[in-house]
Amino acid sequence: IVDFTNVPVGSHVLGNVGPDEPFGGGVPGQDFPVADPSSTGQIIQFRVVPALAPDPTTPPRYLKLPAIPALPAASVTRPLALLEHMSEFFADAPAEAMLGTVEGDPNTGVGTLAHKMWSEPVTENPAVGATEVWEFYNATADAHPMHIHEIVFEVVNRQEIFVDEMGMSAQVVPGSTPVGPEPWERGLKDTVIAYPGQVTRVRATFKVPGQFVWHCHIVEHEDNEMMRPFRIGPVQPGQPPDGTM
Numbered sequence: 001i002v003d004f005t006n007v008p009v010g011s012h013v014l015g016n017v018g019p020d021e022p023f024g025g026g027v028p029g030q031d032f033p034v035a036d037p038s039s040t041g042q043i044i045q046f047r048v049v050p051a052l053a054p055d056p057t058t059p060p061r062y063l064k065l066p067a068i069p070a071l072p073a074a075s076v077t078r079p080l081a082l083l084e085h086m087s088e089f090f091a092d093a094p095a096e097a098m099l100g101t102v103e104g105d106p107n108t109g110v111g112t113l114a115h116k117m118w119s120e121p122v123t124e125n126p127a128v129g130a131t132e133v134w135e136f137y138n139a140t141a142d143a144h145p146m147h148i149h150e151i152v153f154e155v156v157n158r159q160e161i162f163v164d165e166m167g168m169s170a171q172v173v174p175g176s177t178p179v180g181p182e183p184w185e186r187g188l189k190d191t192v193i194a195y196p197g198q199v200t201r202v203r204a205t206f207k208v209p210g211q212f213v214w215h216c217h218i219v220e221h222e223d224n225e226m227m228r229p230f231r232i233g234p235v236q237p238g239q240p241p242d243g244t245m
């Protein structure tokens with residue numbers, strides 16, 4: 001809901017204050033230079049015109065929204081890996097962003113990160129009706145907007161992690177404090193930014209049986225191996241069996 005009440009009549013430009021390079025978190029203009037305001041810094045122009053009729057909508061600050069019921073406690077915590085495959089030919093050049101699994105629990109020790117290709121069998125298979133915490137361990141240098149199909153989730157928290165130099169293992173920094181969701185992340189979400197050097201935790205109830213996907217929402221990443229199938233419940237008739245998607 002966008003409130004245009006006090007916006008002057010005229011043309012306005014929705015700007016992009018992200019960087020002209022992969023986003024890794026931080027404050028625009030402070031941690032990185034903002035996008036070029038004459039080109040990449042412009043997203044869309046919109047025009048505010050004089051009101052043609054009385055506006056009956058309720059300004060956002062007066063809205064009384066129903067409370068969001070809390071999700072049940074999770075029965076499964078699923079550590080997942082966000083990975084970068086480096087080029088074999090060029091120094092310091094990422095060739096591919098990938099998703100994968102984690103062996104071991106990085107909350108209590110070192111977890112080993114293993115990439116999985118799109119075509120490999122499903123590794124995330126919540127039971128129908130199960131509530132799970134999914135942990136995105138970001139071992140890459142960039143932030144990734146992680147999207148899970150079919151469900152909505154709560155952002156639980158984020159926490160600092162150690163990643164080894166090769167990006168093959170991760171561990172939650174012992175003694176570090178989890179940081180709760182940002183003010184704009186308090187509702188139910190379907191996408192969350194997983195920052196580099198952190199684990200980002202979300203909680204969801206998986207109600208509808210079927211086969212879906214989870215992926216980074218940067219198109220160059222999702223189309224370059226940063227997408228994986230997952231399944232809720234057993235294989236359904238007509239679904240691609242494991243390993244043939």
Ligand SMILES: [Cu+2]
Pocket residue numbers: 097143144145216217218221222226
């Ligand atoms: Cu990404």
